[in-house]
Amino acid sequence: MKNNKKRTGVLAGLLAGALLVTGTLAWQDVSQHKTNKFTTTSVEHNVTLVETFEEVSNWRKGEAKVNEIAVRNGQETDDVTQYIYEDAYVRLQLKEFMEIMNKSYIYSEKRYMVDEKGNFNRFETLELAQEFMVTLGEDAPEDGRIEEVTGFFDKDEEGNAKGFFYIATQQADKNGQYGKFVVMSEVMGEGDVLVEGSVNQNHSSDDQHNSAIVDDETGAIDYNVDEDQYTTHLWGTGGNMSAEGNPFTQYVKWTFGTDVITMADWNGQPTAKWIVDTDSTEGYVYWGEKLTHGTDTTVTPKSLTTNLLEKVTLLEQPYGAAEYYIHVNMDAVNLKDVAKWDDAPEKITKAHNGMDDLSLVLKALTNAINEASGFELEGYTSEIATQLATALANAKVAMDNENETIESLQKASSDLESALKAFKSDNVLVAKSKLAETLNEIGEIDLSDKAPAGAKRYQAYLDTAKALLASEDANITDLSNLSESLFSESSKLVTVVGPKFKDGRIENFAGHNWTVVSYDEENGHAIITTDVLMQAEIASYGVETKEDNKMAFSSEKNPSYALSAAKKVDDAFFKKWVESDATALKAVLPTQFTEETRQEDTWKTRKDQPIQYIESGKKQAFTLGISDINYYEISAEDLVTESDFIMLRSVGKAEGQIGFVTKVGGLATGASDYRSNKNVSMMITALPAK
Template identity: 65%
Template sequence: MKNNKKRTGVLAGLLAGALLITGTLAWQDVSQHKTNKFTTTSVEHNVTLVETFEEVSNWRKGEGKVNEIAVRNGQETDDVTQYIYEDAYVRLQLKEFMEIMNKSYIYSEKRYMVDEKGNFNRFETLELAQEFMVTLGEDAPEDGRIEEVTGFFDKDEEGNAKGFFYIATQQADKNGQYGKFVVMSEVMGEGDVLVEGSVNQNHSSDDQHNSAIVDEETGAIDYNVDEDQYTTHLWGAGDNMSAEGNPFTQYVKWTFGADVIKMADWNGQPTAKWIVDTDSTEGYVYWGEKLTHGTDTAITPKSLTTNLLEKVTLLEQPYGAAEYYIHVNMDAVNLKDVAKWDDAPEKIKLAYAGKDELSLAQKAMEAALEQLEKYDLESYPTQAGNELNALYQDAKEQLAGGTFTVEEYVALQKQLTEALEKYENDPVSTAKRDLNQELENAKKMDVSDKTTASAKAFNDALAVMQTLNDDINASAEDMKTAQDAMAEAIANLAIRYLPVVNGDRVENYAGHNWTVIYRDEKTGSAMMIVDELTSDDFKAMGIKADAEPNKMKITDTVTEIFPGYEKSKMKLVDDAFTKAFIENLDERAILPVKIPVENTENADWATRKEAPTIINKESGRKQAFSLSISDINTYGIQVSKLVENTSQTGFTRFRSNGIIGTNTETKEKYVRGSSVDMSKIELTGNAGINNPTQTVRPVIWVAGFDN
């Protein structure tokens, strides 16, 4: 629990009887005098009384002086990264004291001359006084009638005491023989307090500013000051919202903030207002809701209360100097410690805990709305659902824009409950909910890997379900039929093993991009050739680039022929590619192949067809391979699909041997739009007609290809 106090001190005085009224208003700040800081290892509380006071030198009848009182939870310096700051619950207690001092004056022994308006004839210098006497037809007096006197009210421009030259009066003076006595000093007598037995404790501001009383048994620290002995302001129907018999209302008027109400006028629901407890014998006023912690009131306005008090006005000038004090006590606790306020009304405690009758009715209403939020009443409309949704939306708007009684909450909740029961028992709504659930589940299914025909059947069934879902007049029978059709379509979905094809391009399959070079529409199979391999691919395959001649190379001597594809670098690359990128794929996608050997002495090698690569499910191996001339001619593969560009680096090597002549033009042939390269294969990365770059492009035969 934290108890903090501030007081306002008001000094009012009467000078020169009832004719001259003046006064002094003083603000005496005894900040945070009661502080029981409640702290745990990681939780902090920092609740502060906030006041605005307009300090003035005089307070006169009818003048209202700013005296704002509010409370804030948090400061800009609070370290929210290191500590957890709790919300606070706050109450204030105001206490008053007024003492009217008896004042008397000591006057001069002589009377001094005044003018026809009653003002003293006083002069800055002796010469001026003498000149004035001459104007009266008299010479400078020899009897010393001109005297230097320092009266109580004689001041210079800075307010310091100053002597002036006065003229003592005598019989038959032109301006009267009596004149007027000068006030020489004032005497403050015993004061009269408005509340019998109360004592002015103005010494507390200095003597007890840092004082504390420690309980010897518990060690608790009490920062009470003597000003706590002032009279508690009890609340009621009188002036200043005070109880009957408050003597201070004769002299002062309190102007409260706009958000101050009496307990009887409060509906019991948490509110950003000060609630005056007119039944409290301790004079407490409660902030009507939790005070949220915040380091910036602009960002967290709920961390600062509105003003309880805004202005104090002097209604009647006391006869004599007077001191008036307002002393403020603050109690700030967390929600758990509200229970320690034994004298707090049950209505306050229930509101803070959210258990007042109105809050409970509101929570029940909010719970009903929260239950309805679980229903998607707009995505699959029905007549019963539309009726429920209209009532639900209307209830939300009403709650957002108005204040309800307990009875109104109960009536609205009953309407929603009845509409919900009707909706849940409606057969069409039940069928629509089931349809929508299956529709949402079907929408989550990915059919991109399914064959075209089965995917189309699925999407057709999905479209029918969506149409019925959006149709408010759809029958339960139609929805059941649509669900059955969807179940059948899902059962018939067939896997398409390859990624989506864009024309003849297959993207990101086995970590590479491919071109479809042959399709068998009947079997759904196809041959795909990989894009030109990169140096990173060769590293991944564990092949080191070098300038070793390909063992497929045919020399200038016709009879000097190397072993061919099986022992070539092409086969080395194809096997390494298979191991690195193909073997871990879904085995259903890759078809086993048989790779026959072409006749090396075929004179018509450019048009040969005798040994194409074929699918061999009985004994073939699932592997990548290089194309032969027989493949080109047998399957009608377009040579343009085998060349990535028209430069000399766009070669695609074949595993075919050919007849070599002595003419250079025919000795080395390569694919450049339409011809066949029979030169050596080198993996040096250097481009050139005799040293092409990475031109081995493995081919795979795949299944599940229907688009």
């Protein structure tokens, strides 16, 4: 075996207490001897004996002194963010020891004068003693017999030894018959122990404070504290709830806490009480439920037990100096290691493992309630569904009532399980319940702000679901398929947050009026273009214009949208009118595109590089390209009228050309110095027309 080896899952502690009895009892320090705190990589235990003692220097017969013993799981310093702390299961063992010392006195060789009441005639000074002798008359003894004596009980006001003047007596002296010997000293002999064979082990509190022996094979811990050899307090019906023959009850009375009961009085259900095992040969008392971990007992009151012991009262004064000790062993384990209490009553282990009658019936009732609650039962006229709904309601009432008996809980569980069995045997009812549950889970959806196509499909499925639920001819296949379709369609609904439009027009959005040139009803996405931008507005963006309402696309030989004046206008427009308007910015979608490469033969039909909505893209204004027009099937008539034309971001058919839309509504290419008077477009989410 080897010292200081810790064992996972088990915690033991010792609490040693002593009463020193010297004529009148004096209370000595009673402090926790040892608590083993151990840590694994992720779980920590910190169960501690808690004691409160009332210090006293002169304990008299009939006086009750505070001696509180409880147990706590956790401390304020426990780091719950770093470790997982387990709940604990606790039992205590109390042991006692008393030793009464034999005492004798050594007396003076002479007798000294006492008065008629038996008190010594002693004086502070020689003069006072001489004056007293004169009062005795002619027969007064000679003053040579006045002696200064320091007896064992002669003390000054501060309790220090002090000599007094006594008068030695002889046979003929007046009052001589009352002369007494003075006690000069005290001799302590060997003590008598109350329990034969027991030994005072007070030294072990200091000598063995940090000592422990751990069995390498079993992990059992022996704290090697000799105080553990004291007499185990066996429980019974006698004084101090002790078994017959306890000798300590003659001198000491224990006052227990209010939550202490015997095993016979316990109903076997988990309880916040100390349970005394009157049949145990080891003298164990068990805390009746798990001790929850907590760093603050006001927040987690179930992390602290009530007091097992509260007071100790002296019943009878011992005949000599005495020492009385209370020694407490604590055994704390996690749930897994409750099984290692192989000497514990089955009643205890069942309660701790949730196998007691109450826990079993509550577990069965909880499972039945959870299963029944998974079915949607409202709105059915079926007798089977009504029976299940009634049984479920009754079961919940029984579960919430603290005064329910085990028998009534068993009946509620049985009734609910029978109703569940009948309900589950009707497959159509089960399928209807699941469909209703699906509707409840999805909840009411406001379709007014959803993309129209998806909203229309979802409403159709919703109408069908309501009809099937009301139908007596519904079949399992239709009900099951509809549940899946509702979930699928609800997840596809798209909320659109852009401006409302009517007849293809949007008024006063981002400071301008717009035309909706493409609209995706499925997703609620729209591509919109501004009305004509006037020369003054374009100039305000810092872009040079050459003619009224016209601006150069590019002066480069190979035109590029990235270098164009149109791109400058797009960026300036977005910054001024969209970024500064939270509502507008929310409506605009992030997009991404690449510039089109030149195509000589298929330039007019291309749609390979359109602007695309992409969540990781950039919110921006943009000039349309040929791919946009073809890909989104944008009508040329929506872009231009007979009096204007719009240039595109596309390169033209030949080198040095760009694409544009003519006033007659067709795609064309031309020289790069063509002008544009309508180039700002954006992709937004738009509400459907009202």
